[in-house]
Structure formats: C-alpha cells, structure tokens
Amino acid sequence: MGRLENKVAVITGAASGMGLAAVELFVKEGAKVVATDIAFTQLEAEVAKIDGEILALELDVTSEEQWKNVADRTIEQYGKIDILVNNAGVSTHNTLLEETLEGWNKVLTLNLTSVWLGMKSVIPHMQNSGKGSIVNCVSLAAIIGSADNGAAAYSAAKGGVRALSKHASVNFAKDNIRVNCVYPGAILTGAAKRHGVTSQEVLGQAFKNTIPLPPHAGEANDIAQAYLYLASDESKFVTGEELVVDGGWSAV
Ligand SMILES: NC(=O)c1ccc[n+]([C@@H]2O[C@H](COP(=O)([O-])OP(=O)(O)OC[C@H]3O[C@@H](n4cnc5c(N)ncnc54)[C@H](O)[C@@H]3O)[C@@H](O)[C@H]2O)c1
Numbered sequence: 001m002g003r004l005e006n007k008v009a010v011i012t013g014a015a016s017g018m019g020l021a022a023v024e025l026f027v028k029e030g031a032k033v034v035a036t037d038i039a040f041t042q043l044e045a046e047v048a049k050i051d052g053e054i055l056a057l058e059l060d061v062t063s064e065e066q067w068k069n070v071a072d073r074t075i076e077q078y079g080k081i082d083i084l085v086n087n088a089g090v091s092t093h094n095t096l097l098e099e100t101l102e103g104w105n106k107v108l109t110l111n112l113t114s115v116w117l118g119m120k121s122v123i124p125h126m127q128n129s130g131k132g133s134i135v136n137c138v139s140l141a142a143i144i145g146s147a148d149n150g151a152a153a154y155s156a157a158k159g160g161v162r163a164l165s166k167h168a169s170v171n172f173a174k175d176n177i178r179v180n181c182v183y184p185g186a187i188l189t190g191a192a193k194r195h196g197v198t199s200q201e202v203l204g205q206a207f208k209n210t211i212p213l214p215p216h217a218g219e220a221n222d223i224a225q226a227y228l229y230l231a232s233d234e235s236k237f238v239t240g241e242e243l244v245v246d247g248g249w250s251a252v
Contacts, residue, residue: 002030008078010034013088015043017189021220027052061114067121083231086115086136096152111157132177135230169240178239180230185246187218213247
C-alpha cells in the first residue's frame with residue numbers, strides 16, 4: 001500500500017522542478033493528483049509521461065478566480081481535497097536598493113499572496129471533510145540574509161509564507177488541518193537551468209564552500225520526499241513545523 005493511498009492532492013507549479021517531482025512521487029505512492037501550473041502546455045506534456053491518476057489544470061496562483069476553478073473542479077472530480085502543496089514560486093535577485101515598487105509588488109503577489117489565496121480556496125473543503133494537510137514551499141532566503149544573492153522582495157515574500165503558515169497551523173488545528181513548510185537550499189530545478197546551470201555537479205561546485213554535505217547541491221526529488229512526509233499521515237501529529245532540506249547550509 002502506498003503512503004498516500006486514497007488521498008487527493010493539489011500541487012502548484014507542477015510543470016517543472018520540485019512540483020513535477022512531487023507529482024511523480026505522489027502518484028507512485030497512490031495519490032490522485034491535481035497537477036496545476038501557469039505553463040499549461042508544458043504541464044500537459046510532462047504529466048503525459050507519468051503513469052497514474054492525474055488531472056492537469058491551468059492555474060496562475062495569483063488569480064483568485066482560477067484558484068476557485070481548481071478547487072471546484074477537484075471536488076467535482078474526486079469529492080475532496082486531502083493535500084495542498086503550495087510549491088509554485090519564482091525567485092528574483094534584486095537587492096533592496098535596486099528593487100522597484102512594481103517589481104516588489106509582483107514578487108510579493110507571486111510568492112506570498114498566492115499561498116494565501118491557495119489556502120483560502122482549499123481550507124473550506126478540508127474543513128468539510130474534517131482533515132487536511134497543507135505543505136508550503138519556503139526557502140532558506142526566509143531565514144538566512146545572505147541566501148539567494150540577497151534577493152530582497154523574494155526573501156520578504158518567503159518570510160511572509162513562513163509566518164502565514166505558522167498562523168494557519170494554529171488557527172486550523174481545531175479542524176484537524178495541518179500546515180507545514182519545507183525550506184529548500186540549493187536545488188537543481190528549472191530555476192537553475194534557466195541560469196545556465198544544467199547539472200547537479202556544476203551547481204554543487206558553486207556551493208562547495210557553502211553546503212557541507214556532498215554533492216553540495218540537491219535534486220528536485222529531495223524536496224518531493226520532504227513534501228511526501230508532511231503530506232502523508234506519517235506526520236499526523238506535526239504542524240507549524242519547518243523542514244529544512246539544505247545539505248547542512250543553515251547549520252554552518
Ligand atoms: N531551486 C531552488 O534552489 C529553490 C530554493 C529555495 C526555494 N525554492 C522554491 O521552490 C519552489 C519550486 O521552484 P523550482 O526550483 O522547482 O522552480 P521551477 O522553475 O523548476 O518550477 C517552478 C514552476 O512554477 C511555475 N509558475 C511560475 N509562475 C507561476 C504562477 N504565477 N502560477 C502557477 N505556476 C507558476 C512555473 O511555470 C514552473 O513550472 C518555488 O517556490 C521556489 O521559490 C527553490
């Protein structure tokens with residue numbers, strides 16, 4: 001029996017990187033997965049390669065209307081939502097002095113408001129079924145000032161996700177809804193690939209003096225495994241928690 005047998009999971013940012021790795025792992029563990037992304041053509045192409053029960057839906061996580069559509073379609077198709085993984089996010093590298101007001105608002109909307117909208121759309125359905133597990137993707141940038149090239153707005157947004165998750169974990173514990181966070185360190189995903197880093201070895205070379213554990217950089221599945229633990233009933237007494245997956249970066 002899989003670790004997510006009979007569970008219905010909604011995953012955002014599922015066309016690439018950690019989100020896609022989570023889709024693969026969750027279906028392998030028996031979940032029915034609603035895979036969502038703004039890049040819908042890419043999403044459809046990627047999930048077509050995976051065996052399992054997957055419903056692919058277009059979702060821009062900054063759109064309240066599209067969130068409602070995803071929640072409604074999931075309920076229509078599967079009757080419940082057990083798991084929400086708020087994985088979608090994009091980092092930018094502007095320092096505090098370089099950032100513009102427009103850029104700041106865009107980064108906050110994409111990385112923080114999106115997580116609030118996701119929880120607002122899904123929690124009522126979890127309350128109806130009397131349980132749920134929400135996993136929010138944060139970043140070391142929320143706890144270490146020098147992580148992610150000092151990206152000001154991104155660090156602030158991820159810090160907001162951390163605080164919002166703690167808030168939600170306390171407020172919805174009475175409904176048996178758990179809210180936890182995963183903090184990735186340097187992980188080879190679409191984000192690194194867009195910056196020309198195409199192998200874990202090359203990314204590891206860049207972090208050799210920062211991340212003590214070889215190969216000094218993680219892969220998408222390292223994060224998917226953390227999502228899996230927090231999504232599954234194995235963590236049924238864990239809420240408001242922070243699971244750092246960073247090869248020891250934050251321990252130095
Ligand atoms: N890669 C790292 O080293 C690292 C480190 C810390 C945190 N993170 C976080 O991990 C999460 C996953 O990122 P990744 O590294 O797998 O990146 P990725 O670029 O491989 O995947 C991100 C996905 O999000 C989607 N997306 C972008 N904007 C969207 C929107 N408005 N609505 C819906 N989907 C949207 C993209 O289409 C893409 O499929 C993000 O929250 C990111 O901030 C990544």
